[in-house]
Amino acid sequence: MLIREAHLADWPLIWPFFHRIVAAGETFTYPTDLGEEEARSWWLLSAPNRTVVAVDEAGAILGTAKMNSNHLGNAAHIASASYMVDPAHSGRGVGRALCTYTLEWAREAGFRAMQFNAVVSTNAPAVALYRSLGFDILGTLPEGFHHPTEGYVGLHIMHRTL
Template sequence: MEIREFEESDWPQIWPFMEQIIRKGDTFCYDPLQTEVQARDGWVVPPPGHVVVAVEGQRIIGTSNMYPNRPGPGSHVASGNFMVAPEARGRGVGQALGEYLLDWARSRGFAGVQFNAVAASNAAAVRLYERLGFAMIGTVPGAFWHPALGPVGLHVMYHNLGSY
């Protein structure tokens, strides 16, 4: 598996698995009814953000975006998202994308990486982030509406990069 910078020609391979994930509505705080154009505009962040893909052969099996968490006084903390194609889960793709995001943030001098909204019901993501060194710093009770479970918590998770 190789992780490389996103190219515009990658989108047609990303959208099918991203659409499947978004439409389920059980892991991301994205509108399950959003259009492909809305999804692409939200995912492909402009500089100083960065977007990458995980590639196996010629096939894209995951993607990540990364960017300053907030503008201005909050821009010293990074954030990001990853999506892994369902058929590639459990093979270390999320781990590799997470390590890439942390390296990217570290190399640009960010103080840390903050995930603002990790669904408590997304146990696989929570375990992955904890393996990567993230700590749960708070949970907003019932802030995520899971289609089967109803209201579940949204975790805020943080990884201190030791820059400050």
């Protein structure tokens, strides 16, 4: 697996799984009816932020991550990131590779910590992955997310020092 910079030409290959994940309404705080143009502008970030894709040997996109400063001004030393793995490729270490990559990017870019603002508490695979990589749950916003089948569930704020 190779992780490389995402290009505008990658978007038509990202959009189908991005749209499926967002429309399911189970893991992201994005509107479930998010349109393609707006989604592209939210996901494909410009420098100094970054968006990458994980690709296999044949060049197929397995997943994607965006990384950025979580805050501005005197709090701009805290990074954040978001991840989407094509469900057809889940369970193959793509999410772990992307998360590890973003942690290394943040460290090299001079950030002091990484914080995730809204990890849906019922997203057990993501919570377990982040914990295994050293993230702690700082707090949970009770009923902060309206899950389509679980009802109102918590949103974790997760943090890791770099």
